[in-house]
Amino acid sequence: MARLRRKPSFFKALVRDFSNQLKIPPAFYVHFAGEVPRRSLLRTPAGTWNVNVEKVNDGFFFQKGWKEFVHDHGLKLCEFLIFRYAGNLKFDVDVYGRNGCKKEFVMAVSKNDRSLEEGHDNAIRGTQNVDGQGFGSADGTTTSQATCAIKNEVIDVESDTSMDIDEPDTQEDQLHEDSEIGLPRELGSTEHFYSRTQMENPSEALEAAKKFSSKHPFFRAILHKAYVDKGRLVIPKSFQNSCIGKKKYVRLQDSKRRWLVKCTSNRNSCRLSAGWYQFVRDHALKVGDVCVFELIDRNDAVMKVSIFRCNS
Structure with a gap:
C-alpha cells in the first residue's frame, strides 16, 4: 500500500512582538518551488484569511493581514502555531495554547454555561434548542x-x-x-x-x-x-x-x-x-x-x- 504524502509543515512559537508580522523559517522556502508566494491564505476552522508575504532583508514574513489574523484568533504570547502547506498558497493553521493543547475554535456550549472568560476569542457554536436558556451576554454588558x-x-x-x-x-x-x-x-x-x-x-x-x-x-x-x-x-x-x-x-x-x-x-x-x-x-x-x-x-x-x- 502506498503511503500518503504528508504536507510540509513548520511551527512558530509566539515570542517577542509577533502581532504585526511573523517570519517564515528559511529552511521552508524549498517547498515554494523556487518562488516564495507574495500572497497566502491562512485557513482555520473559523475561516480563511488573506495574508501577504513580504521580503524584509533576507527573510520572508507574513505581514499585511497578519495583524487581523492575530486579533481574530486571540493569539497570545507563548502560544505556538503549526502551519501545514496545502499548496496553491494555502496554509492550514493549528493553534496551540500555553498548556500545550490545541485550541478549538468551534465547540459546543453547555446549556448552563452563561459566561465567556475575558479575552477568550475562540468561536463557539451553540447547539442547544432555541427555546432553552443558558446564553448570557458575551461581554457582560447590556443594551437597553x-x-x-x-x-x-x-x-x-x-x-x-x-x-x-x-x-x-x-x-x-x-x-x-x-x-x-x-x-x-x-x-x-x-x-x-x-x-x-x-x-x-x-x-x-x-x-x-x-x-x-x-x-x-x-x-x-x-x-x-x-x-x-x-x-x-x-x-x-x-x-x-x-x-x-x-x-x-x-x-x-x-x-x-x-x-x-x-x-x-x-x-x-x-x-x-x-x-x-x-x-x-x-x-x-x-x-x-x-x-x-x-x-x-x-x-x-x-x-x-x-x-x-x-x-x-
Whole structure:
C-alpha cells in the first residue's frame, strides 16, 4: 500500500512582538518551488484569511493581514502555531495554547454555561434548542431598549461586486454603510421567519427578502463570494452603533440552534468574523443567497437569521 504524502509543515512559537508580522523559517522556502508566494491564505476552522508575504532583508514574513489574523484568533504570547502547506498558497493553521493543547475554535456550549472568560476569542457554536436558556451576554454588558434608535428601520447590505473584507476601512466597506435604509412593512405572520425559500436567481431571492418585515431592527445581506469564502460578513456600522454596541459576540439563531460568532469592529467598520464561516458551512450558504439578520434580543445580542436561497 502506498503511503500518503504528508504536507510540509513548520511551527512558530509566539515570542517577542509577533502581532504585526511573523517570519517564515528559511529552511521552508524549498517547498515554494523556487518562488516564495507574495500572497497566502491562512485557513482555520473559523475561516480563511488573506495574508501577504513580504521580503524584509533576507527573510520572508507574513505581514499585511497578519495583524487581523492575530486579533481574530486571540493569539497570545507563548502560544505556538503549526502551519501545514496545502499548496496553491494555502496554509492550514493549528493553534496551540500555553498548556500545550490545541485550541478549538468551534465547540459546543453547555446549556448552563452563561459566561465567556475575558479575552477568550475562540468561536463557539451553540447547539442547544432555541427555546432553552443558558446564553448570557458575551461581554457582560447590556443594551437597553431605548438605545436602539433604529429599531423600526430596515438596513440593506447589498453589493453587486465582491468585496475584499480583509482590508479595514476600505471604500467598499463605506459602500455598504451607504446602502439603502428604509422603513419596514407592516408586521405579518412570523412563520416565514425560519423559511428556507429557494429562488431561481439572486434578484428573485432579494425581492423575496425585501418582503420580510418585523417589529425588530434588521438588515439584509446578499452573500457574494467574499462573505461565503472568507469567513467574514459586514454589519452596517449604524446597526452596530445603535443596537449591538460594544459587544464582542453575537448569537445567530435559526429554528433549532444558536451559533456564537465574534463581532470585530473598529472606528469605521464592523464584521462578523470567527464563527461566521461555521454558520455558512452548517447552512450550506452559497453566493447569491440573501440573509436577513433580525435582532430579537438586545441584551444578549441574539439575531434570528432568515435565509432566502438562490439556485443559480
